[in-house]
Amino acid sequence: MSLEQGDSRDEEADPFDAFRQFFALERDVIVLxxxxxxxxxxxxxxNRYMAEYMSALGATAIVIGLFGTFGNVISALYPYPGGAISDRIGSRYALTAFGLCSTLGFGVWLAAPLFADVSVGPTSLAIVAVFVGLILAQAWKSFGLGATYAIVKQAVPPSQLAAGFASTExxxxxxxxxxPLIAAALFFPFGSGDTDVRIAFQLILIVALVFGVLGTLVQHFLYEAEEDSFGKEFEGVSQILTDLRAMPDELRPLLIGDTLVRFSNGMVYVxxxxxxxRFLGVGLSLSLPAVGTVDLSPQSYFGLLLGLEMLVALLVMIPASKAAERVGLKPVVALGFGVYAIFPILLINAPESAAALAVLFAFSGLRFAGLPAHKALIVGPAEQGAGGRVTGTYYLLRNLIVIPSAALGGLIWEGFSNPxxxxxxxxxxxxxxxxxxTVIGLIGTAYFLLFGEEFEAYR
Structure with a gap:
């Protein structure tokens, strides 16, 4: 499949092409x-509300941290086989299967409160169901990672990879x-009690389930797979070791810095x-003409904050990807790493002010400025037909190391005693x-600035 139907790889990749082609109803672009x-x-x-949902179901901070670590395990284990599968069978069937799994995962989360009264050791079957649902729900995001990277790799020239990723991003x-804006709207009629949180979140899950079904059907029946590139057949554990040894040297400093930054973020993200x-308990009160005072619960306001964060991300990603073509990928990636690193310390010390949180989450949106350039640095050195496997190998290493981060964060958050x-x-x-x-994130950012290498096409 091509992101640029009928275009040559030698032509410039315009980040706005995705929108132009979408409104021109070019089927391959619409499907992706x-x-x-x-x-x-x-x-x-x-996912951004899972800690709140789990807390409403009775989970402690340590259990929530373990959920984050479990997500890290999945993030570590899924990309490599996902990349190998996509390289072997093509993106159409791979992404369809991954999409079906994710949709089923949303359904498991939806049903979880039905088992809240069933005890399983120190917790409930509802919490266990949340963990089981994650195994399925994260399939498209993590299994499909290599497939989506490989699609962009085969669609744009090397010097335009950052712009190509900006298009899909x-x-x-x-x-x-x-x-998050939909989530904020669905939380709006409800209060902040645990029962209200459970009901509102189940409405959100119904919306997610519907979109999952639609996404799975669309990509299976409308995807054009003629231009998929295929790699060699997966050869088991020996293939993993071979791919690890064959990882391009340019990726190693990036991998170390990225791993430290992601470990820091993983400690607190959930x-x-x-x-x-709950910690700050900040909502929002607005006086609107002809409406009067509108009070948003902290849960609803959090959705608006996430929406603001993504609005800033959308505004900066494309200019940052174009800037990378002039100044190189490395400075842009380092900017994103730096924002990742300092956001936690700023958030936990933020005043109990809706305006202050709005400014802070807008600042957090800047971390996405480096995302297209970061992806270009990862997949750029890969050979054609191996983009999925190189991506999978990179994320396998990074995410294996990041696995314990959320559990560590939860342990420090709640504290622990000598058993x-x-x-x-x-x-x-x-x-x-x-x-x-924040300290770990800053160390990772500094390491990348000192030792990170530029991709040849951007020198």
Whole structure:
């Protein structure tokens, strides 16, 4: 499949082509964009609120941290086989299967509260169902990662990779903008109690389920697979070791810096919603003409904050990808890493002010400025037909190391005692968890600035 129907790889990749081709109703672009929009919307609406949903179901901070770590395990294990599968069977069947799994995952999350009264050890079957649902729900996002990278790799020339990724990322991030706004609207009629949170979130899951079904059907029946590139057949564990040894040297400094930054973000990412809704407890009160005063709960306001974050991301990604063609990929990627690093310490120390949080989440949107350039640095050195496997190998290494980050963050957040004596080893401290995360992120950013290499096509 091509992102530029009828265009030569030697022509410039315009980040706005995705929108132009979409409105011109070119089917190959519609299919990729529609599927990307549908699943990104569903996952963004749900995943950013999962800590709040789990808390309403009775989960502790440690369990929420373990959920984040479980997500890291999936993120580590899924991309490599997903990339190998897409290289072997093509993107059409791979993405269709992954989409079906994600849709089923939304359904499992929807049904979870039905089992809230069934105990499973120290927790409930509802919490177990949330973990099981994640195994399925993250399939399109993580299994399909290599397939989507490979599609862009085969569609644009090397010197335009950042712009090509900006094109597809624009569609993804548009869904990331719309999804939280839908969530905010669905939370609006409800209060902040646990029962209200459960009901509102189930409505959100119904919307995600509908979009998952539509995305799966569209990409299966309308996808044109004639231009898919195929790699060699997967040869088992020996193939993984071969691919690890064959990873381009240019990726190694990027991988180290990226891993540290992602570890820092992983420590606290799942708790962002908890900070806004329960730690700070900030909502929004607006006086609107002809309407009067409108009070938004912290849960509803969090959706608006996420929408604001994505609006900034959409505004900066395309200019940043074009700037990368002039100044190189490395400075743009470093900018994104820096924002990732310092956001946690800023958030946990933010005043209990709706305006202050709005400014902070707008700033957070700048971290996405480096995302297209980051993807170009990852897939750029790969040989044609191996984009999915190189991407999968990169994320396999990064995400394996990041696995314990959320559990560590949850442990520091809630504190823990010596299981033998019962004496407190560490008192719970959200501020400490977020401060440690920022220090690790800054170390990763500095390492990349010192040792990161530029992709040849951008020198």
């Amino acid at each position: 964009s529609a599927a990307m929009f549908a699943f990104s919307l569903g996952f963004q609406m749900t 624009t569609f993804r991030r548009t869904a990331f903008l719309v999804g 708790f962002f919603v908890i900070v806004v809704t 033998l004596t019962g004496e407190a080893v560490l008192a719970g401290s959200p501020a400490l968890a977020f401060a440690i995360a």
